[in-house]
Amino acid sequence: MKQKTLFYCTECGNETPKWAGKCPACGAWNTIVEQPEPAVSAKIGGRSGGSRGRLAAPKAQPVTELDSNEEIRFPTGMGELDRVLGGGAVKGSLVLVGGAPGIGKSTLMLQICSKLCEFSKVLYVSGEESTHQLKLRARRLQVDSASLYVLSETGLDEVLGAVEAEKPDVLIVDSIQTLCREDLDSPAGSVSQVKECTMTLMHLAKSQGITVFVIGHVNKEGSIAGPKVLEHMVDCVLYFEGDRHTTHRILRAAKNRFGATNEIGVFEMRNEGLVQVENPSELLLSGRPDDAPGTCVTCVMEGMRPVLAEIQALVVSSSGTNPRRTSNGFDYNRAAMLLAVLEKRGGLKVSACDAYINIIGGLWLEEPAADLGAVVAIASSYLDRPVPGDMVAIGEVGLTGELRTVTQLSQRVSEARRLGFRRCLIPAHGAESLRVPEGMDVIPARNIGEAIRAALGQRG
Incomplete structure (x- = not known):
């Protein structure tokens, strides 16, 4: 009898009955390989295949009778x-x-x-x-x-x-x-x-x-x-x-x-x-330059832990017809969206400029709360004005340029104050109910225009 063969994707492990150039499960190209179907004669998962029928069938129990003790x-x-x-x-x-x-x-x-x-x-x-x-x-x-x-x-x-x-x-x-x-x-x-x-x-x-x-x-x-x-x-x-x-x-x-x-x-x-x-926030912010345009600090939540991260941006005039966009540690599509919003709603002509965004320390910022920090960093580099060294920017940016509040804002502001920051730029909505720690000055903004003026129109 001819041995049956199977096809596996080496990227995700998906099994297919025939070869294909693209894996239907993960979408990877040229990862389907042919292997003979494993002939397992011994036990699988600790049980013998031949004696499976002779094993006592497990008995179902009501959920109310199960042991409720926590895991050890x-x-x-x-x-x-x-x-x-x-x-x-x-x-x-x-x-x-x-x-x-x-x-x-x-x-x-x-x-x-x-x-x-x-x-x-x-x-x-x-x-x-x-x-x-x-x-x-x-x-x-x-x-x-x-x-x-x-x-x-x-x-x-x-x-x-x-x-x-x-x-x-x-x-x-x-x-x-x-x-x-x-x-x-x-x-x-x-x-x-x-x-x-x-x-x-x-x-x-x-x-x-x-x-x-x-x-x-x-x-x-x-x-x-x-x-x-x-x-x-x-x-x-x-x-x-x-x-x-x-x-x-x-x-x-x-x-x-x-x-x-x-x-x-x-x-x-x-x-x-x-x-x-x-204290990862202190480590990630170590060596941060003073009065350097194109850098802003934001606070993201990694699980239940607030982490302060430095966003750096570099905006320069493009020498070609197609401006270059590069992001490291920040989603590329979201960065492109923020650049478009910044030009349309913020009045900054960044479409003719090369833009580079980098997150210090190897972090990957997926949370929308980092939007405002990225926008402020890009505007700071474009206008060549530094953000005050004691300011943190936290908030989500919408397509109309409005600022949306984020979850666990009080915890983020408290973490920023603990590390010595004294000013926090946040969305105006939700600022009234925010518990502000002592020594922290909260600056509310309704849109990116107000946020840019608040961050770059004054020096700390």
């Missing part, structure tokens, strides 16, 4: 990681830590072992490093505990055997792309291998109450099945972001069944490992 959480030793996880790791959960190679995922996982080993047994499985290399890295990070067990292995059956023998409380797998099942014909790192290994680890976590951390690599080419394939399987998805050539790292929660999403944790990479940054 425990600290990881990294306050920033605990914040992103929603207060700590949950027993029996499967956490996926994704990011580009070399960003610091393995360093973070090995560092938390120092705290976890104080009250639990940890098994660190690495398919990329030998035990000698792990020892050298642990010595550099000052991780030394008798409760930390390391294993250099790529076979899933051997890993499960080590778990059965050692019975750890926490299992760390580095990385999921290196694990493979011998009963699958596809190579390690393929979509089928990654999905089947993750399902087995999920069953292990749920059945034995082991907290499992899985590291997954992300690459721009999509030639390896990355965390996008596994997001719907795991309990929590964390993404480690940042340029590996800089020291700042941002840990962001994209999915969390036990807490809020879009929380961030900020770290700084040093020779001794990752160091937590408990």
Whole structure:
């Protein structure tokens, strides 16, 4: 009998019955590959396929009779990681830590072992490093505990055997792309291998109450099945972001069944490992120039944490017929919209100018609350007038040039005052009910014209 083949998308893991140039699920081009259908003869997800019919059928229970106790959480030793996880790791959960190679995922996982080993047994499985290399890295990070067990292995059956023998409380797998099942014909790192290994680890976590951390690599080419394939399987998805050539790292929660999403944790990479940054606003604003046109500070909410970010803009006369637009850390389409609104409603002829927008510190500002800060920064560069150094601009800009209020405005203003800012430019609507902290001067504005005059028509 001819073996059946399937087609997978290496970008998102979608299965299709035939080849196509474009993936119908994620829209990526040239990512469909052909692989033989995996012939699984052993257990899938921890259960034997042949004995599934002989297993006792699970009994449904009324929701009123279920245990209402909260999930058991425990600290990881990294306050920033605990914040992103929603207060700590949950027993029996499967956490996926994704990011580009070399960003610091393995360093973070090995560092938390120092705290976890104080009250639990940890098994660190690495398919990329030998035990000698792990020892050298642990010595550099000052991780030394008798409760930390390391294993250099790529076979899933051997890993499960080590778990059965050692019975750890926490299992760390580095990385999921290196694990493979011998009963699958596809190579390690393929979509089928990654999905089947993750399902087995999920069953292990749920059945034995082991907290499992899985590291997954992300690459721009999509030639390896990355965390996008596994997001719907795991309990929590964390993404480690940042340029590996800089020291700042941002840990962001994209999915969390036990807490809020879009929380961030900020770290700084040093020779001794990752160091937590408990006050990211102060770090992101360090080195800010004084009396320099084209820069403005705004406040965005990352989960429940207010973060002050510096928006820089550069507007220069264009030498070509098509002015150039570039944005780094700010949505390109939204930047183009703000430039159009600024010309139509603000009276600034920016259509004939090249415009560049940059967010300092590697942040990505998705919130509309950063609109007013971007508009003020662009106008400051165009008019060559600096924004007062003690001013923060917070608000959403509409297509008619009006300013709309944003959520949690009181918390944003309080964070700005705590860091020494004394003036806050906000939308006029909602300013009456705002709780203004002592020492903060709130400047309301109804549209971008009033905002530009308030920010650039006076010097602080």
